[in-house]
Amino acid sequence: MDYLFTVLDARRITACCNDTNLKSARLLERLGFRLEGHFLEDAAFKKDEDGRPIYISSLYYALLRREWL
Template identity: 40%
Template sequence: MLNPSYPIKTPRLLLRPFTMDDLDELYSFHSRPDVARYVYWDARTRDETRAALEKKIGYAVLSDDNDTLNMAVELRETGTLIGDISLFWRSREHRQGEIGFVFHPAYHGRGFATEASQELLRLAFADLDLHRVYGRCDNRNTASSRVMERLGMRREAHLVENEVFKGEWSDEVIYAMLRREWTPQA
């Protein structure tokens, strides 16, 4: 079981459970087609964002297989919500997890996704004692690939036209890291 002590602080960020007060800021980027381009949902209406947020609020603890830990990422300096990160517990038996992240484009290119995701890896390896953590993305999503590479994850697979994604054949790449490959951040 993983029940983090919130908020989790990094040098520039706070990671915390979502609340209904996050609706406006979450909607500001979940509603954007460019943000939804490489995720399994389309740009969300305000009502769709509210429904998604209601689910996210319940994802603050990992108890068993297929549970999701979903956290809001906010700037420590301003309190602005800039991202949405997830740790999925894929298998208790095989000690496997998956990470995911979505950030407001206004905050891309500053290392925030990497900084927040380093905490996901810490939770996965140090607190949950997972053996392997992976991340998946559309091969065209070079920004997400770069984040996983900066985290030290290795590219394990390139699945060619493995699914029809938003009406077209899409390639998927998979990055992973084993616990023994993980280096805790100072």
């Protein structure tokens, strides 16, 4: 993230993970990311046996340069 903020001059970094992936969520929080949203049933990557989409929910995080530096 130092590289993104200092060399590439990023202002904001975002990340998202499945809401059931608690290890990834904890890692983002330990790195200083702030939870910005919990999107329910926002994506479907698989279908059930009847062809209906199986939706997942996601946690969206962000970190601003001023929060990191």
